[in-house]
Amino acid sequence: MITPEVFSKKGMSSEIEVITMKEQDESSLIEDYEDKASSLTKKQDERIKIQLCWDNVSYVIENKGEETQILKAVSGKANPGELLVLMGSSGAGKTTLLNILAGRLKSSNNAKIIGQITANGTNIKDIDFGYYSAYVTQEDILLPNLTPRESLMFSSRLRMPGHYNAHVDRVNTIIQDLRLMKCADNVIGSITKKGLSGGERKRVCIGMELITDPIVLLLDEPTSGLDSFTAEVVIDLLIEQARKGRTVMSTIHQPSTSIFDKFDRLILLAEGHLVYQGKAKDSPKYFAKTGYEVPKLMNPADFYMRLLHVVDRKHPTQEEHDKIENLVSAYNSIETTDDYDKSALEPLANKHLVAATNFAEQFVLLFRRAWINARRDPLAGQLLFAEYIMVAVLVDLICNNLAKNYDSARTRTQLLFLSMATVAFFSCQNAAMQFPSETPLFLKESKQRIYSTASYYLSKSIADLPMQFLPLLVYCLMVYWTIPFNDYDASKFFIFYFVLVLLQIAAIGLGYILGCMVKTETVALAICPIFLQPMMLYSGLFPSVNHYPEGFSWIQYISVIFI
Numbered sequence: 001m002i003t004p005e006v007f008s009k010k011g012m013s014s015e016i017e018v019i020t021m022k023e024q025d026e027s028s029l030i031e032d033y034e035d036k037a038s039s040l041t042k043k044q045d046e047r048i049k050i051q052l053c054w055d056n057v058s059y060v061i062e063n064k065g066e067e068t069q070i071l072k073a074v075s076g077k078a079n080p081g082e083l084l085v086l087m088g089s090s091g092a093g094k095t096t097l098l099n100i101l102a103g104r105l106k107s108s109n110n111a112k113i114i115g116q117i118t119a120n121g122t123n124i125k126d127i128d129f130g131y132y133s134a135y136v137t138q139e140d141i142l143l144p145n146l147t148p149r150e151s152l153m154f155s156s157r158l159r160m161p162g163h164y165n166a167h168v169d170r171v172n173t174i175i176q177d178l179r180l181m182k183c184a185d186n187v188i189g190s191i192t193k194k195g196l197s198g199g200e201r202k203r204v205c206i207g208m209e210l211i212t213d214p215i216v217l218l219l220d221e222p223t224s225g226l227d228s229f230t231a232e233v234v235i236d237l238l239i240e241q242a243r244k245g246r247t248v249m250s251t252i253h254q255p256s257t258s259i260f261d262k263f264d265r266l267i268l269l270a271e272g273h274l275v276y277q278g279k280a281k282d283s284p285k286y287f288a289k290t291g292y293e294v295p296k297l298m299n300p301a302d303f304y305m306r307l308l309h310v311v312d313r314k315h316p317t318q319e320e321h322d323k324i325e326n327l328v329s330a331y332n333s334i335e336t337t338d339d340y341d342k343s344a345l346e347p348l349a350n351k352h353l354v355a356a357t358n359f360a361e362q363f364v365l366l367f368r369r370a371w372i373n374a375r376r377d378p379l380a381g382q383l384l385f386a387e388y389i390m391v392a393v394l395v396d397l398i399c400n401n402l403a404k405n406y407d408s409a410r411t412r413t414q415l416l417f418l419s420m421a422t423v424a425f426f427s428c429q430n431a432a433m434q435f436p437s438e439t440p441l442f443l444k445e446s447k448q449r450i451y452s453t454a455s456y457y458l459s460k461s462i463a464d465l466p467m468q469f470l471p472l473l474v475y476c477l478m479v480y481w482t483i484p485f486n487d488y489d490a491s492k493f494f495i496f497y498f499v500l501v502l503l504q505i506a507a508i509g510l511g512y513i514l515g516c517m518v519k520t521e522t523v524a525l526a527i528c529p530i531f532l533q534p535m536m537l538y539s540g541l542f543p544s545v546n547h548y549p550e551g552f553s554w555i556q557y558i559s560v561i562f563i
């Protein structure tokens, strides 16, 4: 979300696109800008505060005619200035609740959300809650070849208006706040590529969301996979963010005792039911009263996880069933009071977050980001070079004894076809592999309306093209002069290269489509031949399509290799 405080006065006239739904005419935009200008003078403690409340929220999914209730009429609240932690056994519904609160889950044909969620009394259905909130997913969604500083800088420049220096200042502040100084200029890396530690990567992910200065920060298991010390560092940072007035809510798995002691408020879920909500430090007393005393010297979090654990959720034992029922009825029997002082809470305006940059700016920033990311991972490019050179050497060997006469015409045609098939396969597979790893980032950013799909697609394709065109040029240089054609002149060579480039662009397009359809590079690689083989059969080289099964001749029209 973009709060007024973060807008830079200078960049507003050209770049601010945060507008209210009804305020799309020029005069209202000017008012909006003035509004932001006046807010520049606001101090941090005057930041808007949001109390998020949810009332009887249920989530019901239907699968093959069978209904399953994942959340069962849960109610609660997250206060500004506090860290609220959501805990419960695996499958209790924590992520589901967080996703519903973030507006990431919506009712659909087979999933129904019942209940009401309000922010400062305003139903979040009536506003674009994404404007006020940010969500840090469990998976680290980052480009592996960028540094934290570059990632934050691109994110800031794409999402926020303002001049370059304002972005630099904002990024430096976040780097300092998140204690990323030591690794700010190291490459992030990934599971397969050595880079930042898990804790550092997680802090970068949090930083990417803090760029827009959100008022509500929701996090799904930010400490999973981290050792207890690193996890504590992350929790300390979240508490720091909460103390700045943000509403911070996070699911957390297995916190250590010292981490647990730091939580402000705690919500415990069991099988979709709420079994505790209140101050984390009061929870042992509460459970002792309900007959489940936390053993001395035991981490309360560990105790709750064991208490709420159900071995087989579909078929709980009688004991498990009774235990959960006891806990639910004990919780339902207590009277909950909201002691948060609401006098400073204002109803939320229906602000909309739209791109902070225009198409050209998006294109330039995304191109630079894609270019840096591709340039720092030369392996894919080197492999493509190696593949083309290998095929070129084979073609050269075949052509070694090939005479320029009528008898060799068939072989020469086949060599031309081999060149086309090679280009189609290599380009399609290479392009298909580009997308799966970036799809989560693209989906996240396009949901946040940071840029248009067209600017992303265009910038990515153009940034990838040199890596595709150059190996092809080397291939053409190696084979063209050895295949016995009639004429060898430069213009004919360029026609040969140009035709293959056109084929390459078509194959890259097909590769992008296939890459978007799947989730992993392995599957992307595997499905390319499924589409390319029929296209090869209908390329025109093989016997007339009249000999092919009826009803399939249309394949020739979508074949990227059709000649």
Ligand SMILES: Nc1ncnc2c1ncn2[C@@H]1O[C@H](COP(=O)(O)OP(=O)(O)OP(=O)(O)O)[C@@H](O)[C@H]1O
Pocket: 061, 070, 088, 089, 090, 091, 092, 093, 094, 095, 096, 097, 111
């Ligand atoms: N769309 C869906 N279709 C089918 N089952 C679903 C769907 N969404 C959630 N569930 C089920 O609902 C239950 C709760 O899921 P959720 O991810 O919220 O659990 P969780 O408490 O976050 O668990 P974990 O700690 O393991 O991440 C799980 O059993 C999950 O399989």
